[in-house]
Amino acid sequence: MSGVLEELAAGASGDTTSWFVPGRIEVLGKHTDYAGGRSLLAAVDTGHTITARARQDRVLRARSEGADGTVAIDLDRPEESAADETEGHWGGYVAAVAARLEKNFPGQVRGADVTVTSTLPLAAGMSSSSALVVGLALALIDLSDLAADPAFTREITTVEQFGEYCGSIENGQSFGTLAGERGVGTFGGSQDHTAVLCGVPDALVQYSFCPVRHERTVGLGTELALVVAVSGVEAAKTGAAREAYNRVSRAVSELVLRWQEATGGREATLADAVASAPDAAARLRELAADDEYLVGRLEQFLTESEQIVPAASDALEEGDLAEFGRLVDLSQAGAESGLRNQVPETIALQRLARDNGAHAASAFGAGFGGSVWALVPADGAEQFAADWSAAFRAAHPDRRDATTAITRPGGAARRVR
Incomplete structure (x- = not known):
C-alpha cells in the first residue's frame, strides 16, 4: 500500500487535516491518457496546501487565498451547489x-471549513485544477474516514487506482461500482492526478493509462533543471474554453x-484498438480518412504515445540529450499540427527556448494557452530564464504578465503534519 493510502487508512488525527498536493509538468504525453496511451511526467516542488477543519453541521465552506469568494455547499443537497453559479469558477x-x-458515500462526508493556499500558478498548465481536486478529495476522505468504507477498499487498493478515481471525479465517469456524477464538464483522463500522486x-515517471500502469522511473541528474515559462494566456478548462478542450478528446471517442x-x-x-492487430493503425487511418482533423489527431496519438515517449525515456536514460531534444521537438510539432491546441505565445516560447540553448523544450498541459518547459543546465538556469523572458517580451510585448520559474521534479502528495 502506498504512502497516501496508508495515511488515509490511518485517518486524520482529530478534527483537522492538511495535505500538500504538487503541480505537475507533462514532459511528454499530450492528450494521450484518456486514449489509453502513455506519458512522461514530473511532479514539481510547488503546489496547493489544503487544510480542512470539521464542522458540527453538514456544510462545506471553502475559500482560497488565491481566488475570490467563498464557496458554500450543503452536503445534504450538493447537486444544487454544482449548478450554474459555479460555472467557470474554481468553486x-x-x-x-x-x-x-x-453520491459514493452517502451521509458520511463531514461538513468542513476548507482553506486552500498555493504556490502554484493558476491556469498555467501545471495542473492547478486537478491538484485541487486531488487535495480536496484527500482532505474530505481523510476527515470523514471514508477510506475505511468497504465501497472504498473494494475499488481502491493502489495509489494508481486512487488517481483514476480522482480523474473520474473531474470527468464525471464511474469508477467500478463508485457511480459517476456531473464532474466539471471536461472529458479528460487521469494523467494529472497520477502525476501528483505518484511523482x-x-x-x-512514465505511465500508461486506462488502467494506470507504471512503466518506468527515469532519474534526472542534479546537473539539469527545468525552467517553466508561463505564457500569460490562461489555460482554462472551464467556461468558454471548455469546447475547444473537449474537441480534442471527442476526436478520440x-x-x-x-x-x-x-x-x-x-x-x-484508442490504444487498445491500435494494439489489437498488426494492421490496426493502417485500418484506423482508413476509417479517419474523410475527416482532416481526425487524421491529424490519430497521427499525433500514434507518434506521441507509441514512438516519442518510450524513445525519449531511452534517450534520457542513456544521457543522449540531443536525441531527447529532437524527440521533444517532434512532440511539439504534433501538438501544433495534429492537436491544433497551441497559441502564438506557446509556439514562440518553445522556439525561443531552443534558440537560447535549451536541451529540449515543449508546451504542455491542456493547451490553448498555459506554459512551456525547458530542460537546461542547472548552473545556468537563472541566466537562461532571464534571457528567455527578455526574448519573449520582445516578441510579445503585450504579455507583460508572463513569468518564469526554476524547478526540479518533486515528491508526491503528502500529509502536512
Missing part, C-alpha cells in the same frame, strides 16, 4: 468533489466509435 471543482463523494523526487462499428471490436480505448 466548480469544490462542488464536483463534494457531490461525487456524497518521484529528482525523477520523471469518434475514432474508437468508428473502429468498433467497422470491426465489431469491443476495444474501449
Whole structure:
C-alpha cells in the first residue's frame, strides 16, 4: 500500500487535516491518457496546501487565498451547489468533489471549513485544477474516514487506482461500482492526478493509462533543471474554453466509435484498438480518412504515445540529450499540427527556448494557452530564464504578465503534519 493510502487508512488525527498536493509538468504525453496511451511526467516542488477543519453541521465552506469568494455547499443537497453559479469558477471543482463523494458515500462526508493556499500558478498548465481536486478529495476522505468504507477498499487498493478515481471525479465517469456524477464538464483522463500522486523526487515517471500502469522511473541528474515559462494566456478548462478542450478528446471517442462499428471490436480505448492487430493503425487511418482533423489527431496519438515517449525515456536514460531534444521537438510539432491546441505565445516560447540553448523544450498541459518547459543546465538556469523572458517580451510585448520559474521534479502528495 502506498504512502497516501496508508495515511488515509490511518485517518486524520482529530478534527483537522492538511495535505500538500504538487503541480505537475507533462514532459511528454499530450492528450494521450484518456486514449489509453502513455506519458512522461514530473511532479514539481510547488503546489496547493489544503487544510480542512470539521464542522458540527453538514456544510462545506471553502475559500482560497488565491481566488475570490467563498464557496458554500450543503452536503445534504450538493447537486444544487454544482449548478450554474459555479460555472467557470474554481468553486466548480469544490462542488464536483463534494457531490461525487456524497453520491459514493452517502451521509458520511463531514461538513468542513476548507482553506486552500498555493504556490502554484493558476491556469498555467501545471495542473492547478486537478491538484485541487486531488487535495480536496484527500482532505474530505481523510476527515470523514471514508477510506475505511468497504465501497472504498473494494475499488481502491493502489495509489494508481486512487488517481483514476480522482480523474473520474473531474470527468464525471464511474469508477467500478463508485457511480459517476456531473464532474466539471471536461472529458479528460487521469494523467494529472497520477502525476501528483505518484511523482518521484529528482525523477520523471512514465505511465500508461486506462488502467494506470507504471512503466518506468527515469532519474534526472542534479546537473539539469527545468525552467517553466508561463505564457500569460490562461489555460482554462472551464467556461468558454471548455469546447475547444473537449474537441480534442471527442476526436478520440469518434475514432474508437468508428473502429468498433467497422470491426465489431469491443476495444474501449484508442490504444487498445491500435494494439489489437498488426494492421490496426493502417485500418484506423482508413476509417479517419474523410475527416482532416481526425487524421491529424490519430497521427499525433500514434507518434506521441507509441514512438516519442518510450524513445525519449531511452534517450534520457542513456544521457543522449540531443536525441531527447529532437524527440521533444517532434512532440511539439504534433501538438501544433495534429492537436491544433497551441497559441502564438506557446509556439514562440518553445522556439525561443531552443534558440537560447535549451536541451529540449515543449508546451504542455491542456493547451490553448498555459506554459512551456525547458530542460537546461542547472548552473545556468537563472541566466537562461532571464534571457528567455527578455526574448519573449520582445516578441510579445503585450504579455507583460508572463513569468518564469526554476524547478526540479518533486515528491508526491503528502500529509502536512
